[in-house]
Amino acid sequence: xxxxxxxxxxxxxxxxxxxxxxxxxxxxxxxxxxxxxxxxxxxxxxxxxxxxxxxxxxxxxxxxxxxxxxxxxxxxxxxxxxxxxxxxxxxxxxxxxxxxxxxxxxxxxxxxxxxxxxxxxxxxxxxxxxxxxxxxxxxxxxxxxxxxxxxxxxxxxxxxxxxxxxxxxxxxxxxxxxxxxxxxxxxxxxxxxxxxxxxxxxxxxxxxxxxxxxxxxxxxxxxxxxxxxxxxxxxxxxxxxxxxxxxxxxxxxxxxxxxxxxxxxxxxxxxxxxxxxxxxxxxxxxxxxxxxxxxxxxxxxxxxxxxxxxxxxxxxxxxxxxxxxxxxxxxxxxxxxxxxxxxxxxxxxxxxxxxxxxxxxxxxxxxxxxxxxxxxxxxxxxxxxxxxxxxxxxxxxxxxxxxxxxxxxxxxxxxxxxxxxxxxxxxxxxxxxxxxxxxxxxxxxxxxxxxxxxxxxxxxxxxxxxxxxx
Amino acid sequence: xxxxxxxxxxxxxxxxxxxxxxxxxxxxxxxxxxxxxxxxxxxxxxxxxxxxxxxxxxxxxxxxxxxxxxxxxxxxxxxxxxxxxxxxxxxxxxxxxxxxxxxxxxxxxxxxxxxxxxxxxxxxxxxxxxxxxxxxxxxxxxxxxxxxxxxxxxxxxxxxxxxxxxxxxxxxxxxxxxxxxxxxxxxxxxxxxxxxxxxxxxxxxxxxxxxxxxxxxxxxxxxxxxxxxxxxxxxxxxxxxxxxxxxxxxxxxxxxxxxxxxxxxxxxxxxxxxxxxxxxxxxxxxxxxxxxxxxxxxxxxxxxxxxxxxxxxxxxxxxxxxxxxxxxxxxxxxxxxxxxxxxxxxxxxxxxxxxxxxxxxxxxxxxxxxxxxxxxxxxxxxxxxxxxxxxxxxxxxxxxxxxxxxxxxxxxxxxxxxxxxxxxxxxxxxxxxxxxx
Numbered sequence: 001x002x003x004x005x006x007x008x009x010x011x012x013x014x015x016x017x018x019x020x021x022x023x024x025x026x027x028x029x030x031x032x033x034x035x036x037x038x039x040x041x042x043x044x045x046x047x048x049x050x051x052x053x054x055x056x057x058x059x060x061x062x063x064x065x066x067x068x069x070x071x072x073x074x075x076x077x078x079x080x081x082x083x084x085x086x087x088x089x090x091x092x093x094x095x096x097x098x099x100x101x102x103x104x105x106x107x108x109x110x111x112x113x114x115x116x117x118x119x120x121x122x123x124x125x126x127x128x129x130x131x132x133x134x135x136x137x138x139x140x141x142x143x144x145x146x147x148x149x150x151x152x153x154x155x156x157x158x159x160x161x162x163x164x165x166x167x168x169x170x171x172x173x174x175x176x177x178x179x180x181x182x183x184x185x186x187x188x189x190x191x192x193x194x195x196x197x198x199x200x201x202x203x204x205x206x207x208x209x210x211x212x213x214x215x216x217x218x219x220x221x222x223x224x225x226x227x228x229x230x231x232x233x234x235x236x237x238x239x240x241x242x243x244x245x246x247x248x249x250x251x252x253x254x255x256x257x258x259x260x261x262x263x264x265x266x267x268x269x270x271x272x273x274x275x276x277x278x279x280x281x282x283x284x285x286x287x288x289x290x291x292x293x294x295x296x297x298x299x300x301x302x303x304x305x306x307x308x309x310x311x312x313x314x315x316x317x318x319x320x321x322x323x324x325x326x327x328x329x330x331x332x333x334x335x336x337x338x339x340x341x342x343x344x345x346x347x348x349x350x351x352x353x354x355x356x357x358x359x360x361x362x363x364x365x366x367x368x369x370x371x372x373x374x375x376x377x378x379x380x381x382x383x384x385x386x387x388x389x390x391x392x393x394x395x396x397x398x399x400x401x402x403x404x405x406x407x408x409x410x411x412x413x414x415x416x417x418x419x420x421x422x423x424x425x426x427x428x429x430x431x432x433x434x435x436x437x438x439x440x441x442x443x444x445x446x447x448x449x450x451x452x453x454x455x456x457x458x459x460x461x462x463x464x465x466x467x468x469x470x
Numbered sequence: 471x472x473x474x475x476x477x478x479x480x481x482x483x484x485x486x487x488x489x490x491x492x493x494x495x496x497x498x499x500x501x502x503x504x505x506x507x508x509x510x511x512x513x514x515x516x517x518x519x520x521x522x523x524x525x526x527x528x529x530x531x532x533x534x535x536x537x538x539x540x541x542x543x544x545x546x547x548x549x550x551x552x553x554x555x556x557x558x559x560x561x562x563x564x565x566x567x568x569x570x571x572x573x574x575x576x577x578x579x580x581x582x583x584x585x586x587x588x589x590x591x592x593x594x595x596x597x598x599x600x601x602x603x604x605x606x607x608x609x610x611x612x613x614x615x616x617x618x619x620x621x622x623x624x625x626x627x628x629x630x631x632x633x634x635x636x637x638x639x640x641x642x643x644x645x646x647x648x649x650x651x652x653x654x655x656x657x658x659x660x661x662x663x664x665x666x667x668x669x670x671x672x673x674x675x676x677x678x679x680x681x682x683x684x685x686x687x688x689x690x691x692x693x694x695x696x697x698x699x700x701x702x703x704x705x706x707x708x709x710x711x712x713x714x715x716x717x718x719x720x721x722x723x724x725x726x727x728x729x730x731x732x733x734x735x736x737x738x739x740x741x742x743x744x745x746x747x748x749x750x751x752x753x754x755x756x757x758x759x760x761x762x763x764x765x766x767x768x769x770x771x772x773x774x775x776x777x778x779x780x781x782x783x784x785x786x787x788x789x790x791x792x793x794x795x796x797x798x799x800x801x802x803x804x805x806x807x808x809x810x811x812x813x814x815x816x817x818x819x820x821x822x823x824x825x826x827x828x829x830x831x832x833x834x835x836x837x838x839x840x841x842x843x844x845x846x847x848x849x850x851x852x853x854x855x856x857x858x859x860x861x862x863x864x865x866x867x868x869x870x871x872x873x874x875x876x877x878x879x880x881x882x883x884x885x886x887x888x889x890x891x892x893x894x895x896x897x898x899x900x901x902x903x904x905x906x907x
Contacts, residue, residue, distance in 0.1 A: 249830075256873040263871070420710060422701075422705030423706055428702070436688070
């Protein structure tokens with residue numbers, strides 16, 4: 001695409017995107033009667049046809065491109081009502097609610113509650129101790145353990161956090177990338193599994209020299225994920241089937257396929273009746289980058305590289321621009337001459353490839369074998385990671401680190417305080433729920449700037465989170 | 471935005487394709503005839519030519535039946551040939567209709583599916599090590615396994631018909647299962663547990679409704695997140711409360727099986743219709759009530775209007791968002807009752823993730839059943855049948871790995887949404903929040 005063309009398309013998509021919020025259903029019904037704009041006329045259509053006749057928008061243009069919505073408000077107001085503040089408050093609120101849940105099942109809290117009215121301070125202290133006790137253990141298990149003998153042991157939890165964050169980041173990037181193109185990729189789970197299958201097979205069945213073997217494992221995994229994701233994109237582009245349903249179904253198909261394979265001689269470890277594959281060759285696994293005392297492996301470096309790559313792709317490349325245009329308004333993108341079916345297939349394949357990197361990180365980095373729990377719940381967590389990261393590459397990276405810390409710390413928390421790991425799921429999902437509904441968070445903290453605008457605010461944030469998928 | 475409906479909307483050009491999918495006058499396509507012909511050929515080659523040379527035996531009567539019917543013995547090879555020829559004939563008729571530019575009648579694909587399933591079953595049993603199964607047990611088991619699926623898909627019907635996508639069926643089932651177990655254990659009364667399950671499902675739905683209707687959060691996001699939230703909450707409570715004192719908190723009495731005297735002794739249909747738990751009977755009632763409610767009452771007309779064209783409904787004075795809110799809540803209650811099946815009927819305790827992804831199969835049944843309560847019911851039965859076959863094939867030892875049987879519902883759904891098996895059209899406004907003005 002030439003520079004000029006790009007500029008025209010940019011204006012174009014923004015203009016139409018503006019109207020999509022309010023006039024949406026109207027558009028849909030009109031389009032039902034009229035034939036779809038043919039592709040060949042698209043180039044001839046001038047700039048005004050798409051945007052001209054339509055009303056002003058509820059969705060600010062800035063929200064479409066993923067940057068924070070700015071306005072005439074003062075800086076202070078912006079800080080307190082901006083999305084960064086909302087994210088922070090959402091995390092805080094989720095942690096408080098999680099703490100209350102922990103406290104509600106605590107024995108000491110239950111004991112003090114029986115004489116609540118006689119000495120309420122006992123009760124409140126018990127609540128505080130139960131919640132903070134768990135969270136301190138969570139922190140010590142995920143970031144810094146002061147009781148470690150050496151500096152290495154003290155930072156071991158943080159290394160564990162990075163290890164667990166690795167698959168979360170890459171799979172989250174896959175989900176985020178699809179979000180930006182207006183697609184809900186619920187299928188990271190299946191893509192991780194397919195990638196894991198291929199990568200593991202190359203890892204234990206082929207015996208190749210050092211270097212080449214690992215490269216091939218990585219390639220096999222990435223291609224496996226890309227095919228599984230691209231297939232969804234293809235079906236969507238060709239038949240119009242909705243990607244949410246397709247990806248959910250593909251997750252289960254992949255899972256049962258994996259379970260089948262693990263019962264076949266080709267994948268089952270010789271002499272083993274459990275569904276577990278042989279251990280991958282030493283030449284096929286990621287090297288541990290900070291020495292053998294940590295599990296942290298090369299996959300983390302690759303995750304950083306993937307983040308940079310996705311950032312470049314989305315913000316600096318033509319194809320990324322096309323993705324965002326399709327996400328903002330597929331009709332406008334089509335009119336602007338963007339090949340929407342091709343973009344759909346490509347973005348799903350890329351999303352699958354990124355999720356595939358998670359699969360490789362699992363089999364070649366952390367686990368070194370293939371079991372039917374290869375994807376754990378990383379594929380589903382990736383959705384919350386992408387949502388928390390507002391579908392931006394570095395936001396997803398940070399969200400991946402946060403949820404990685406939750407996961408790593410939760411293990412320690414369960415050992416130390418007996419609080420079940422499931423609390424992480426609760427906190428995680430509450431965070432995403434609150435972040436998705438800023439008016440609710442603002443109302444709870446009494447920060448609602450303009451009451452009448454709540455509806456609009458909700459809408460624009462939804463678009464900002466998913467980058468147009470909402 | 472218009473791109474976030476659950477499935478293709480014929481009539482609206484899809485973002486992914488420039489081709490029009492046809493509105494009222496849908497062009498006759500080659501899709502169905504070709505698919506049927508391909509499946510017919512597969513049946514002819516596998517079930518017919520390569521069919522097993524054994525006799526498959528199907529027991530129809532169970533021991534306590536009213537009167538005994540003889541065991542049906544089917545020579546598998548011959549039956550495979552005959553049935554696959556019938557399938558090819560049906561496919562040929564579809565091709566013939568296509569050449570005449572006529573639509574394939576609705577009964578044809580259904581008849582094709584039925585014959586195909588029968589041929590498949592005979593092939594499966596004929597090729598087994600012990601070619602002998604109880605048909606009565608198979609069907610009764612399928613219905614039992616389908617109960618939560620039916621409730622789940624009814625919940626989906628109620629929500630999607632009013633324009634709210636319900637991905638949270640899984641969460642509603644799980645919430646219902648958990649609450650049923652804990653309340654029934656504490657009160658020592660499974661019927662209170664059943665009621666509590668409905669309330670729990672409704673509560674999950676209220677969150678879905680609140681976030682998607684009031685705060686306009688994308689419905690798919692809320693649904694996905696709610697599933698995680700319920701899974702986390704129930705898992706947490708299970709580990710802390712239930713496991714600490716399973717006697718008090720996790721030992722619900724089962725709901726009694728109500729046996730209607732004489733009628734339940736009719737072979738085949740007796741156990742299915744007249745020897746069920748309360749939840750089982752409720753299932754039949756719910757399907758009929760929802761169907762009549764949606765298609766024969768003023769309420770249903772309004773609900774469907776809100777789901778298809780909220781602006782028009784609003785113009786006529788229907789409170790769009792209130793209708794949506796109450797319908798979604800009702801849907802949650804229905805799914806909650808379905809969830810109680812796991813802990814009050816199937817087994818008598820709760821474990822983590824007891825619903826095991828059945829909420830998503832229910833979602834699949836909803837789509838395969840074309841957003842219609844009756845259709846969803848039969849789709850759920852089919853998926854329950856596949857689920858039941860999965861455990862049976864491992865027992866009698868057939869050539870098909872059980873994992874592929876488990877995969878079947880999902881594969882069928884992919885085919886359904888990809889438009890290969892007829893048209894699956896969701897309500898037009900499904901997934902789109904409504905903002906007045």
